[in-house]
Amino acid sequence: MAMYSRDDLVVLLKEANLRVTDHRLLVLETVAKVKQPATVYELVETLRKKENIDQATVYRNLSSLHEAGLLRRLDFNHGHAHYELETGRASHQLVCGNCETIEKIEGISIDDVVKKMLKKSKKFKHTTTHSMEIYGLCKSCA
Amino acid sequence: MAMYSRDDLVVLLKEANLRVTDHRLLVLETVAKVKQPATVYELVETLRKKENIDQATVYRNLSSLHEAGLLRRLDFNHGHAHYELETGRASHQLVCGNCETIEKIEGISIDDVVKKMLKKSKKFKHTTTHSMEIYGLCKSCA
DNA sequence: TCATATCTGCAAATGTGTCGCATATGTGTA
C-alpha cells in the first residue's frame, strides 16, 4: 500500500487542476489512509474529530476528487457509497449480498476477462481503470 | 432468454413458499419480461399502467422475491437498485462510471476468477450465485 | 494587493427506500 505524504497529495491535486484547500486536502488524505473502502459516514466521523467540516463539503470534495480521477467510488449494494484511493490498479472484492461484509482480494488479474467482455461489447471500447464486485454470501450469512 | 408463463411463475412462487397474490405475481411477471435489469422506478411506472399498485408494495414484493431467490438485485453505482430474474447463471455487465449505461455480456465464464478469489478469501467459503460488475467508461463518455 | 472563480457552512430540498397501522386477501382446515 503506497504511502503519500501531504506534499505528494498537494502535487496530485495541482496536477488534477484542483484548488488546494485545507478541506479538500484533508479529505484526500483521510481516504488515502484507510485500508478498506470507506463510507462517507465513516469519513465524516473521522474528519469531524480533526476539524470543523460540514458533510456537504465532504460530499462535494469526494465528488470533485472522484471526477478528477484521484478517488474511486464503489457501491456494494448497501445503500451508500464507498471511496478509496484510485491506484490505477484494478480493485476486486467479494461482497456479501446479505450483510455489509466486503473483502478486498489482491493479486488476481482479470485482464483476460475484461478483454473478452470488451470484445463482445458494443457500448464499451476500452476501460480505463475498473473494479470488480462479486456478490455472494459470506461465511456468517451462508 | 427463457420465457415463463404465468403458471410457471405461480409454481415458482409456491415452491418458494410465497403467497400468490395478484400484485406479487404481477411484479415477478414484469421483472421476468425486461431484457436489461430494471430500476424500481421503471417497474413502478410499468406496473401503475396496468393496475393500481403502491410503490411500497412494489418494494416489499421485490424484497420478498429477492430473499426467496427468485430475483437478483443489482447495484450499478447509480444510486438506485436494479432487478432481474435470478437465472442461476451468473450475470456479467460492463457499467459506465459516468453515465447510466450498462451492458450485459453473455457467455463468459468467470468461474476460474471466482475460484481464485475464494481461495484467497478469509470471509467467504463459497458463493451461491454471483454477479460481476466491471466499471469503466462507455464509448460516449470516454 | 486585487479581482474573480471556486469553496464552504448552513438549512432546506430531493430521491430512494422503509415502517406502522388499519384494512383486505390468500391459504390451510373443518
Add this chain to the structure above:
DNA sequence: TACACATATGCGACACATTTGCAGATATGA
C-alpha cells in the same frame, strides 16, 4: 364452502444518503 389466521396492501409518515441555493470566505493568477 365457510372460517380463522397469517400475511399482504395502501396510505401516510419516516429515515437515510445525497444534493442544492445562497451568502460569505478563500485560493489563485495577474
